[in-house]
Amino acid sequence: MYDLVIIGAGITGTMLARKLSAFKLKAVLIDRENDIANEATMANSAIVHTGYDPEEGTLKGLLNVRGARQYEQICRDLHCGYKLTGAYVAACGEEEEKVQDELAERAEKRGIAYEWLSGDEARTHEPNLSKHVTRVLSFPETAVVYPWEVAIACAEVAVNNGTELRLNETVCAIDRTDSGWCVKTDKGEYETKIVINAAGVAADKIYGMVGDHPSFTMTPKKGEYFVIDNDVHYTDHIIYPVPTAKGKGVLAVPTVYGNTLLGPNSERVEDPDERGCTFAGLDYVRENLVKIMRNPPFNKTIRNFAGLRPSSSCSDFIIEEAPDAENFINVASIESPGLASAPAVADYVIEELLKDKLTWDKNPDARMDREAPVVMAKLSEEEKKAKIAENPLYGKIICRCEQISEGEIVDCIRRTCGARSVKGVKKRVRPGMGRCQGGFCEPRVLNILARELNCSPLDVVLDSPASRILEKENR
Amino acid sequence: MKHYDAVVIGGGSAGLSAAVTLKKQGIENIIVLEKDGETGGILQQCIHNGFGLQTFKEQLSGPAYAERFIDQAAEAGVEVLTDTMVTHIGADKTIEYVNSTEGYAKIQADAIILAVGCYERSRGAVEIPGERPTGIYTAGQAQRYLNIDGYLVGKKVFILGSGDIGLIMARRMTLEGAKVYGVAELMPYSNGLPRNIKQCLEDFGIPLYLSHTVTHIYGHDRLERIEVSAVDEKRKPVPGTEMYFDVDTLLLSVGLIPENHLADEIGVVMNPRTRGPVVDENYMTSVEGIFACGNGLHVHDLVDFVTMEAARAAEGAARWLKNGSSAGRVIRTEAGSNVSYIVPGLLHTDAMPGNVEFFFRVTRPLDAGEIIVRSGEKVLRTLKKKKLMPSEMERVLLTKQQLTGLEDNLTIEVKETE
Ligand SMILES: Cc1cc2nc3c(=O)[nH]c(=O)nc-3n(C[C@H](O)[C@H](O)[C@H](O)COP(=O)(O)OP(=O)(O)OC[C@H]3O[C@@H](n4cnc5c(N)ncnc54)[C@H](O)[C@@H]3O)c2cc1C
Ligand SMILES: Cc1cc2nc3c(=O)[nH]c(=O)nc-3n(C[C@H](O)[C@H](O)[C@H](O)COP(=O)(O)OP(=O)(O)OC[C@H]3O[C@@H](n4cnc5c(N)ncnc54)[C@H](O)[C@@H]3O)c2cc1C
Numbered sequence: 071m072y073d074l075v076i077i078g079a080g081i082t083g084t085m086l087a088r089k090l091s092a093f094k095l096k097a098v099l100i101d102r103e104n105d106i107a108n109e110a111t112m113a114n115s116a117i118v119h120t121g122y123d124p125e126e127g128t129l130k131g132l133l134n135v136r137g138a139r140q141y142e143q144i145c146r147d148l149h150c151g152y153k154l155t156g157a158y159v160a161a162c163g164e165e166e167e168k169v170q171d172e173l174a175e176r177a178e179k180r181g182i183a184y185e186w187l188s189g190d191e192a193r194t195h196e197p198n199l200s201k202h203v204t205r206v207l208s209f210p211e212t213a214v215v216y217p218w219e220v221a222i223a224c225a226e227v228a229v230n231n232g233t234e235l236r237l238n239e240t241v242c243a244i245d246r247t248d249s250g251w252c253v254k255t256d257k258g259e260y261e262t263k264i265v266i267n268a269a270g271v272a273a274d275k276i277y278g279m280v281g282d283h284p285s286f287t288m289t290p291k292k293g294e295y296f297v298i299d300n301d302v303h304y305t306d307h308i309i310y311p312v313p314t315a316k317g318k319g320v321l322a323v324p325t326v327y328g329n330t331l332l333g334p335n336s337e338r339v340e341d342p343d344e345r346g347c348t349f350a351g352l353d354y355v356r357e358n359l360v361k362i363m364r365n366p367p368f369n370k371t372i373r374n375f376a377g378l379r380p381s382s383s384c385s386d387f388i389i390e391e392a393p394d395a396e397n398f399i400n401v402a403s404i405e406s407p408g409l410a411s412a413p414a415v416a417d418y419v420i421e422e423l424l425k426d427k428l429t430w431d432k433n434p435d436a437r438m439d440r441e442a443p444v445v446m447a448k449l450s451e452e453e454k455k456a457k458i459a460e461n462p463l464y465g466k467i468i469c470r471c472e473q474i475s476e477g478e479i480v481d482c483i484r485r486t487c488g489a490r491s492v493k494g495v496k497k498r499v500r501p502g503m504g505r506c507q508g509g510f511c512e513p514r515v516l517n518i519l520a521r522e523l524n525c526s527p528l529d530v531v532l533d534s535p536a537s538r539i540l541e542k543e544n545r
Numbered sequence: 546m547k548h549y550d551a552v553v554i555g556g557g558s559a560g561l562s563a564a565v566t567l568k569k570q571g572i573e574n575i576i577v578l579e580k581d582g583e584t585g586g587i588l589q590q591c592i593h594n595g596f597g598l599q600t601f602k603e604q605l606s607g608p609a610y611a612e613r614f615i616d617q618a619a620e621a622g623v624e625v626l627t628d629t630m631v632t633h634i635g636a637d638k639t640i641e642y643v644n645s646t647e648g649y650a651k652i653q654a655d656a657i658i659l660a661v662g663c664y665e666r667s668r669g670a671v672e673i674p675g676e677r678p679t680g681i682y683t684a685g686q687a688q689r690y691l692n693i694d695g696y697l698v699g700k701k702v703f704i705l706g707s708g709d710i711g712l713i714m715a716r717r718m719t720l721e722g723a724k725v726y727g728v729a730e731l732m733p734y735s736n737g738l739p740r741n742i743k744q745c746l747e748d749f750g751i752p753l754y755l756s757h758t759v760t761h762i763y764g765h766d767r768l769e770r771i772e773v774s775a776v777d778e779k780r781k782p783v784p785g786t787e788m789y790f791d792v793d794t795l796l797l798s799v800g801l802i803p804e805n806h807l808a809d810e811i812g813v814v815m816n817p818r819t820r821g822p823v824v825d826e827n828y829m830t831s832v833e834g835i836f837a838c839g840n841g842l843h844v845h846d847l848v849d850f851v852t853m854e855a856a857r858a859a860e861g862a863a864r865w866l867k868n869g870s871s872a873g874r875v876i877r878t879e880a881g882s883n884v885s886y887i888v889p890g891l892l893h894t895d896a897m898p899g900n901v902e903f904f905f906r907v908t909r910p911l912d913a914g915e916i917i918v919r920s921g922e923k924v925l926r927t928l929k930k931k932k933l934m935p936s937e938m939e940r941v942l943l944t945k946q947q948l949t950g951l952e953d954n955l956t957i958e959v960k961e962t963e
Contacts, residue, residue, distance in 0.1 A: 297669065301809060346675040346762065349782075373669025375677075455648040462645035467580060467630040471806075475643075507667035509683040513690055527696060532679035536766035539679055540696040541793075544721060 071261050072096045073428055075253045077241050077276055078268035079103075080111040081217055082404050084224035086266065086416040091231035092438060094431040098260055099225065099233055100253070102240035104534050105494045106225045106487060107218035110270050111409070112497070113345075113377025114293070115323050115331060117157070117308055118213040119407045122177035122184070123318070129387040129418075134407045135180050137414035138211075144413060145215060147439040148223035151326035157212035157308040158192060160203040160362045169312040170207045183211050196305055198322075200362050212308055216326050217409050218497050223440055226487040231436040235487065238535060241269075244279040250397055251280075264397045264427060266419070270380040271342045273402035280395040286388055286403060290342050290378040293334025294351035299370045299505050300328035311362050318406065320358040327472075327500065332359055332366065339378065347374045372505050381405040389415060391423055399423055443482070443499075446475050468518070469511040471504025476518060483522045490523070492516060493533040516540075550574040551862055552640055552654040554631050554807065557586020558848050559839025559855040560660035561614035561623075566859035567658075568621040572866060576652075577623060578642055580630035584618070585611030586662055587840070588848065590685070590692045593713055595740075599849035610848060634807050638834055656834050656862040659808060659822070660855060661841035666800040671705070675761040680768030684710040684798040688717070697721055699794025703771055704728040705759045707735040707742070709846060709936075711798025716745035725749070726790045729757040729773050731780055734910045736800075736936050738846055758782065759795065768793050801844045808837065816890060818880070819843040823890040825871070826901050826948075827861030828854070833870060836862045843888050843904070846938055850904070864898060871896035876920070876951055881958025883907050883914070885935070894951040902942045907933045907959055914959040916941055921953030933959060 074090065076083045079101035087099045103109065121135035145152035161167045177184045185208040192206035193199050199206075229235050239255040246252075250263040269276045277284040298304060304322060311319040316336055323331040335354040352374060359366050382388065382403035392398045401419060408415075446454060446464055457477070458465040464477035482489050482498035489495040492502070495515050502508030502515070516539060520527040531537045550572050553560045556579030564577050583589065588596065591607030598604060601613065618625065629644040638654045665683040682690075682698055688710060690696045700723050704711045707730040715725045728746060733756050735742055746753055754773065760782045761772035775786035803821035805813075813822045814831035821842040822830040829836050838858035839851045873895025878887040887905045907914070916928040918941060925947050933939065941957065948955075 301806070343765065346677070347672075348674045349760075352672065352674070371669055371672065372667065374672055451649055454643075458643075458645065458648035465643050465645035465648055466628060467632075467643060470580065470630065470804075473630075473632060505667075506664045507669050509665045509667055509686050512686060513694060517694070527694065534766045537679035538767070539698070540690060541699045542697050544691060544695050544697050 071249065071263070072098055073262065074098075074264045074266060075100060075251070075260050075262040076266040076268060077253070078270055079106045079221070079225060079235070079237070080109055080268065080270050081107065081221045081409055081412045082401055082415060083266070083268035084221040084228065085412040086268065086401070086419055087228035087233050088224040088438070089416045089420060091228040091233050092433055092436045094433045095428060097233045098236060099228065100236045100239050100241060100255060102238070104238050104491055104531070105497065106237070107221035107497070108533070110377055110380050111217045111221050113375050114217060114406070114409060115321060115334065116214050116217050116325060117323060117410065118215055119410045120177075120182045120209050120211050121180060121407070121410070122173050122182050122209065123313055124407065126176065126179075129389060130407060130411065131180070133387065133411040133414040133418060135182065136417070137411035140413040141213065141215065141410070145220065148220065148227065149440065149442040150219045150223050151216050152213055153324070153326045154211070154213045155307055155324055156208060156210040157310060158196065158199070159207040159209070159310045159312055160192070160199060161205050161207070161312050162200070162202045162361065163204055166312045167205050170205065174207055177209070182209065184209050196307060196309065198304055198364050199309065200360065200364050203362055208307075214308065214323060214326055222487055222498065226485065227438060227440050229486050230440070231433060241276060241279070244276070246280070264399065264424070266399050266401060268401045268404070270404070271378050273380065273400065274382070277392065277400055277402070280398050281392055282394065285393070286382045286384050288342070288380060288382050290339055291381050292337045292339045292344070292351065292376050292378055294347045294355060294376040295331050295333030295374060296352070296355065296368060296371045297373045297375065298330040298332065298367050299372050301505075302330065302367045302370045304330045304367055309362060320355050322359065322363055327503070329372070330367070332368070334377070336379070342378060345376055345378060347376045351376070373507055379405040380408070387411070387415070389418055389423070397427065443485070444478060446478060447473060468514050469501030469504065471506050472500045474499050474501045479515060479518050480522060483519065489519070491531045491533050492519065492539065495519065546639070546651055546653045548653045549576050549655070550866055551656040551658060552652065553577045553658045553660055554640070555579065555586065555660035555662055555839070555841065556584035556625060556627070557660060557662050557839060558588055558611065558614060558851045559662070559841070560584070560586070560658070561618050562852040562855035563658045563660055563838060563859040564623045565614065565617045565621050566856040567863060568623060570860060570863035572863050575623065577618070577625045578629045578631050578640070579625065579627045582628050584615055584625060584627065590689050591713070592692050593717070596848050599847070600852055614852070631807060634811050634835075636811055636832070656836065656866055658858055658862055659835065659837040659841050660839045661804045661807065663801040663803045663840040663844050665710070665797070666802060668797055671797065671799050673759050673762055676764060678762070678764040678766055678768050680764065680793050681762070681795045681797070684708065684714045684796045687796055688714055691717065691721070697723065699723065701792040702726065702794040702796060703759070703790050703792045704796045704798060706730060706797055706799035707737045707753060708798035708800060709737045709741050711796055712737045712741040712745040714796055714798070715751055716749060719749050719751070723794070725751050726792055727752040727754055729754045729759060731758045731776060732756070734935070738936055739934065760787070762795070768795055771795055801840065803841045803844065805841070811835070816886060818886040819888065824888065825891040825893060826889050826897065827864060827871065828858035828889065829861060829865060834865065843886065846936060850938060854904070861898070874952065877954045878903065879954050879956045880905065881917070881956045883909065883911065883959040883961070884957050887957055892948060892951070892955065894948055897945045897948045900942055900944050901948060902940050903957060905939050905941075905957055906935055907939065908935060910934050911959060911961050913962045915962050916957065916959050918943065918955065918957050920951045920955050923953070929962070
């Protein structure tokens, strides 16, 4: 009998699992994908917004501010990238400046630091800002992270503390039992007291398995991006236009590893399986970015990607015990700023919804941090030498674009919640994220995976279990 | 810190040729640094014949051609470090590298020859809408899986781009039992060598769709289907021309880009057309004592020219080591009409070391043309030629006398003739 089944190993589910693992609770985290953080948490703008944007009185407003304030410490404990870039909200003309005034007012109320800059002042810091920008509202505390890195690290901590993780298992049915629920997947059954529905774009489907009339439906919105080579230095700050009813608009985002993201658009999609980029979407990004930016480096694109925002018919986060299903907790409609809010979402679920339902004995062996992975690029010359002397694989470079060694790749496969696919390796240590997009290193990574997982190269997958890379041996 | 008169970065055909030539020139204290486990570079995965017609007057496979230079280098006593990746070059010509035996090490070079090869443009750089399943490879990646690791990547294949690697893979995969449904090329002409179009496509009945591109990718886990559309003069897809192919494999052969990371870092001036460094008649870049050659300088279609070019770069480096920099007037070379780029890009016309062979490419196919080389108004050389293709590198030789003392920039243009 489990205390909790958490459905969905995105940032919402993993952040919650980590915090819960501080206590003596029996929990299992289930995801249908072959890796942690393969959906919305894999494809977004990666910004820890400070929380000036959501309207007053919403859960989004409350939890964004609280969540953002925890990130730096969490990333330190988990040894995850965190870059304090600061953000500029750029207005072109008086109408847009009025919107800035509202944002500043909210920031003031919520204790969020901000500064005003004239267009010209801002351009001295950010020369690629359009000359049409008249005024900038600067938020020095806005940061970027690698969302999936944080989610994977949270899962690792939880699993090390005793949480079970089940990947490649799709929840198909949830039945009521005398003592709670029975969660049925395509591979097994889990008797549990409490179910947490953190299933992203599929949250309405999961809720539909228990409630007769789910109070919300998911209305996913696609966002498409360009990723720019890290040899282009485009901006230091995140640059936003002023927000509109449609959302935060098309941004320029410097990432933790020096690439730049340009995007997203926001397009309602009917089919939640439709995850690809479109000509129309990419054109929209191209046309709208130039409203606030000059010299867009689209010719240095190394890839495009698209993500689905888990938006719903409700404009706020839905974090509550389902009115018609006791001990079934929806953590749904977690659209932006869902990443920034995730730590506070977890606190809220624990404090407001679970407090009286479980016993909260501390898990004496629990550790909330994780062991630092070896990152060769961050070591001093002497430290590098020592590492290579200890293990020569750290001296064998596999990815020439990002200069990742075989030792780092082996580590990311062997550790808890380790990589099981080429994409899994790429998410953890980045080979294939650079300008050659794996053209050079993928065959090498594939061979390392085969060796480490003790399987044939034919069985190594790109991502899902059906995504084998090689067809057959050639004689 | 260990010191070398010259350090060659990259042990492909360019690097090996440069090293052998340095030795011939009496520069003894040299080393080649190669990040792969063996030297030979890209040649090692090109097991088809067609290498060395010019250099050895016979048809060799890539590895066989490489072998000859590996042997020559060994005979000349060239020191080679494999599994050694150069991570950084300093302005003072220190070189940092990493390998499993020494860890991170630093050496001092007087001259550096960059022979770092090129990489393939990926799907990201091409912007194809749709999903991102497995089954999409660059042609070189598929070639490596097949020729080095011994695995076929798929059975039903389509190829985007008519670059030579894609064409060669069309034939290779057909021979290995896969079905190749076609090759789509965005431009109205092929980017591959005519002999490859003939021998790799036509001889196997594989259609080449010119002015076409892949406009959508379908498949969640594995590639299932692609949409191919015709494009207009602006290379935009034309609605209503969609064709669908149910394939499990899409190979991309959409261009090669010189690997210019190291050069970029030290501020070497680049040519935006070749995406490699700008060099002078000695193959020296804008940074004194740093030379470049091979696919890392500009992408070649024939290895013979790589070998030749690298030898010249090594001669240039040897001269520089003995005599120092060329002084005096510097003129530029300028691509005139129908020419996309010219190598070398700069000339010291008061200090020409000898004749110079200029490499260039045309911007579009021409049935016949007249190559005109001039300096200012003065015509230095004209040359009639049939069948000029962007895929085939052109060459024109000017003598030391013709070049010495020139004051105006040197232009090469190609006039279309009947
Ligand atoms: C384009 C875009 C830009 C964004 N930008 C930002 C930003 O800059 N800052 C920010 O704070 N937020 C941003 N967001 C929002 C943020 O990405 C999301 O709020 C967050 O990632 C949601 O995390 P999640 O864990 O709730 O959902 P997900 O990461 O989608 O996780 C849900 C998981 O549930 C699993 N699942 C679903 N159904 C089942 C089933 N039946 N059985 C088992 N498992 C199942 C899925 O496989 C998935 O892994 C953006 C979102 C998008 C799409
Ligand atoms: C697939 C293909 C098919 C071809 N077919 C033919 C043909 O049929 N006939 C023909 O004549 N020519 C052909 N060519 C052209 C010719 O063979 C190549 O252009 C030539 O081999 C390139 O040599 P290179 O030394 O410049 O580059 P490469 O062979 O790529 O060598 C560069 C070397 O530098 C190393 N390197 C790069 N960066 C570093 C670093 N930082 N530290 C250490 N080492 C580094 C690389 O590992 C590599 O070994 C073909 C080319 C290709 C790509």
